[in-house]
Amino acid sequence: MNITGGTRGRVHVLADLSKALAFAPSRDRVAELCARHLVAIADGCVVELGRTIAVEHRRAEAADSLRGVGLVYLHAHAASHEVHAQLLLEAALGRITAWRDEVVPFADEDLALLRACGDQVELAFGRLAHRDAEAREHARALEHAHHLHELVAARDEFLSIASHELRTPISAMSLQLEMIERLIDRGAPIADVRARAGGAKAMLGRLAGLVDRLLDVTRLSAGKLVLERDQMELREVVRDVCD
Numbered sequence: 001m002n003i004t005g006g007t008r009g010r011v012h013v014l015a016d017l018s019k020a021l022a023f024a025p026s027r028d029r030v031a032e033l034c035a036r037h038l039v040a041i042a043d044g045c046v047v048e049l050g051r052t053i054a055v056e057h058r059r060a061e062a063a064d065s066l067r068g069v070g071l072v073y074l075h076a077h078a079a080s081h082e083v084h085a086q087l088l089l090e091a092a093l094g095r096i097t098a099w100r101d102e103v104v105p106f107a108d109e110d111l112a113l114l115r116a117c118g119d120q121v122e123l124a125f126g127r128l129a130h131r132d133a134e135a136r137e138h139a140r141a142l143e144h145a146h147h148l149h150e151l152v153a154a155r156d157e158f159l160s161i162a163s164h165e166l167r168t169p170i171s172a173m174s175l176q177l178e179m180i181e182r183l184i185d186r187g188a189p190i191a192d193v194r195a196r197a198g199g200a201k202a203m204l205g206r207l208a209g210l211v212d213r214l215l216d217v218t219r220l221s222a223g224k225l226v227l228e229r230d231q232m233e234l235r236e237v238v239r240d241v242c243d
Helices: 007-021 028-036 062-069 071-079 108-185 190-214 217-221 234-242
Strands: 044-049 052-057 083-088 095-101
Touching: 007 028, 007 108, 007 234, 028 108, 044 062, 044 071, 044 108, 052 062, 052 071, 052 083, 071 083, 071 095, 095 108, 095 190, 108 190, 190 234
Parallel strands: none
Antiparallel strands: 044 052, 044 095, 083 095
């Protein structure tokens, strides 16, 4: 892009840059587009956006040579020209440096275009930052949804285990009650009936304990439901099951 100046030419440069930056997908592309458009008013240009650096020159061989050097040299190279200008970009955390190889001062309109291009870069940088923030928020939302899915799966698994644990003492207690009915029908000694009733009572106590632990919504939702280890007589468990 090589224009000699003029208000119309500068307006076209700014309009083209604004249009191009609206679809720039990255900071690298923003810096590249800005540098490419600013050689309309300068021979060389360096655009810095954070760690992103773009270099452009009217002559392709000069641009290739400058792209192979470090940032310190680029600044020194720009400062070595009698005609050079620099614009700081606060929001984009960078700067634009432009220079002319020949001693032809920048017109006020050129400097105004430089500032306007800087404003466009700042706007593009803001759009990219907003897009990145939205992407991070979307990622967090997906992660949260995945976490909720895992919680629901864990809850379903827990309820399945809990229902099994609740069903076991209920079944045992039901068997004990059936045995009590049979003993009563046969006119069995009261001691036998009391023994069966004691077994049913024990099962009821176990059931009540399970309900207290499994249906404690606060502890469950807080993830503080813990298994409590306790010593027990294995023969008693076998006897209860067999009875």
